[in-house]
Amino acid sequence: MGKMSGKVALITGGASGLGAEDARLLAAEGAKVVITDMQEELGEKVAAEIPGSIYLFHDVRDEAGWASVVAETISRFGRLDTLVNNAGLVRFGTVEDLSYDDFRLQIDVMVNGTFLGCKAAIPHMSKDGSGSIINMASVGGIKGISVIPAYSAAKAGIIGMTRSIAVHCREQGYRIRVNSIAPGGIVTPMTAQALAELPQDAAGLDQVHNHGMGQPIDIANMVLYLACEDGRHLTGTNIVIDNGETMG
Ligand SMILES: NC(=O)c1ccc[n+]([C@@H]2O[C@H](COP(=O)([O-])OP(=O)(O)OC[C@H]3O[C@@H](n4cnc5c(N)ncnc54)[C@H](O)[C@@H]3O)[C@@H](O)[C@H]2O)c1
Numbered sequence: 001m002g003k004m005s006g007k008v009a010l011i012t013g014g015a016s017g018l019g020a021e022d023a024r025l026l027a028a029e030g031a032k033v034v035i036t037d038m039q040e041e042l043g044e045k046v047a048a049e050i051p052g053s054i055y056l057f058h059d060v061r062d063e064a065g066w067a068s069v070v071a072e073t074i075s076r077f078g079r080l081d082t083l084v085n086n087a088g089l090v091r092f093g094t095v096e097d098l099s100y101d102d103f104r105l106q107i108d109v110m111v112n113g114t115f116l117g118c119k120a121a122i123p124h125m126s127k128d129g130s131g132s133i134i135n136m137a138s139v140g141g142i143k144g145i146s147v148i149p150a151y152s153a154a155k156a157g158i159i160g161m162t163r164s165i166a167v168h169c170r171e172q173g174y175r176i177r178v179n180s181i182a183p184g185g186i187v188t189p190m191t192a193q194a195l196a197e198l199p200q201d202a203a204g205l206d207q208v209h210n211h212g213m214g215q216p217i218d219i220a221n222m223v224l225y226l227a228c229e230d231g232r233h234l235t236g237t238n239i240v241i242d243n244g245e246t247m248g
Contacts (some may be wrong), residue, residue: 001029001030002029002031002216003029003030003031003224003228003229003230004026004027004029004031004082004208004224004227004228005029005031005081005083006030007026007030007031007079007130007227007228008031008032008033008034008073008078008080008081008082009022009026009031009032009033009034009076009078009081009082009083009227010033010034010036010069010070010073010083010084010121010170011022011023011033011035011036011084011086012037012058012060012079012084012085012086012087012113012117012153013025013036013037013088013121013232014033014035014036014037014043014046014055014084015035015037015039015042015043015045015046015055015058016037016042016046016188016189017186017188017189017190017216018086018136018183018186018188018219018220019035019037019084019086019087019219020035020046020216021216021217021219022084022086022216022219022220022224023035023046023047023050023053023221024049024220025217025220025221025223025224026053026082026220026223026224026227027050027052027053029224029228030076031052031081032052032076032077033047033050033053033054033182034053034054034056034069034072034076034077035047035050035053035054035056035188036054036055036056036057036058036060036069036077036087037055037057037058037087038057038058038059040055040057043055043056043063044058045062047076049115053186054076054122055194056072057067057083060087060112060113060114060116060117061108061109061112061116061124062116063116063120065067065123066117066119066120067120068143069120070120070121070124070188070234074217076097076122076223077147079126080121080124080126080131081124081125081126081130081132081146081174081227082131082133082134083117083118083121083125083132083133083134083136083226084133084134084223084227085113085114085118085133085134085136085158086111086134086135086136087109087113088109088110088136088154088190089105089106089109089110090106090148090151090190090191090193090194091105091106091150091151091232092147092148092194092197092198093147093149094112094146094147094149094188094233098149098150101125102135102147102150102178103150104150106149106150106151106153107153107157107224109154109167109206110154110155110157110158111153111154111158111161113159113245114161115161117133118133118135118161118178120169121133121191122165122169122174122176122214123135125174125176127174127175127176128175129175129232130229131169131174131175131176131177132177132179132226132227132231133160133162133165133176133177133178133179134159134176134178134179134180134181134223134226134227135162135178135180135199136180137155137158137162137181137182137238138158138182138183138241139152139157139183139184139242139245139246140152140155140178141155141156141157141158141159141182142155142159142246143245143246144181144238147198149245151194158180159180159182159204159238162178162179162180162236162238163238165178166178166179166236167170167215167236168237169235170235170236170238173220174192175221177231177232177234177235177237178193178235179223179226179231179234179235179236179237179239180238180239181223181226181238181239181241182238182239182240182241182246183214183241183242184213184219184220184240184241184242184243184246185213185214185242185245186213186214186215186216186219187213187214187215187216188216192221204230212243214242214243218241219241222239226239
């Protein structure tokens with residue numbers, strides 16, 4: 001019996017990086033996993049490698065698409081216990097360089113996408129105490145990094161929204177826990193993009209460049225903790241996993 005035995009998890013942005021690792025770990029612990037992403041080929045490939053998982057195409061900005069993936073999850077697996085709002089992207093540029101389109105894109109995917117996910121899932125989530133929503137924030141939402149103003153706004157927004165939704169669920173007596181995770185630099189295609197596009201001395205990115213990054217499993221372990229019974233007393237919190245990047 002795994003820690004997620006009998007549970008069903010939906011993971012956005014699950015075709016790559018952290019989301020794919022979350023999918024692998026939750027499935028290894030017994031969950032049925034629905035992976036959604038806009039990268040179809042990669043999503044199908046990741047799902048094919050994980051027994052008990054399926055891939056569905058979905059852009060998290062699409063509200064009607066949210067209704068479909070939640071309905072499909074329940075029709076295929078009978079319930080929904082865990083939602084990981086993980087999909088994200090980054091466009092680099094200071095307040096003076098970043099275009100308004102790129103600003104809006106990041107807010108749209110990460111803030112609006114997370115809102116739509118919570119809104120679509122909560123009415124259908126198990127309210128027997130196994131319901132858990134995990135929103136992917138970032139240390140970028142906590143510390144100042146000059147080249148990511150929109151990403152920082154989105155991630156700080158996710159931390160605040162997580163608390164609001166957690167309080168709502170408690171007020172309603174739903175027994176759905178809602179938490180966020182704020183990773184520091186983790187080795188994924190997103191940080192490979194940062195290393196390729198940014199100068200070595202870019203302010204605030206010293207951990208990515210110099211202090212060693214974490215691995216996706218370092219975040220997946222916390223996703224599992226929050227999703228399973230181990231995390232039953234945690235809600236409304238933001239868990240920073242950054243090897244001390246924001247401590248001083
Ligand atoms: N890697 C890090 O160091 C790090 C640190 C802090 C936070 N995060 C956050 O963790 C999450 C996962 O990042 P990652 O590092 O695995 O990056 P990644 O680029 O490997 O994966 C992100 C996935 O999200 C998908 N995605 C993007 N826009 C989407 C949309 N509109 N609809 C559906 N899917 C979409 C992409 O296709 C991709 O598969 C992101 O929210 C990211 O901001 C990552």
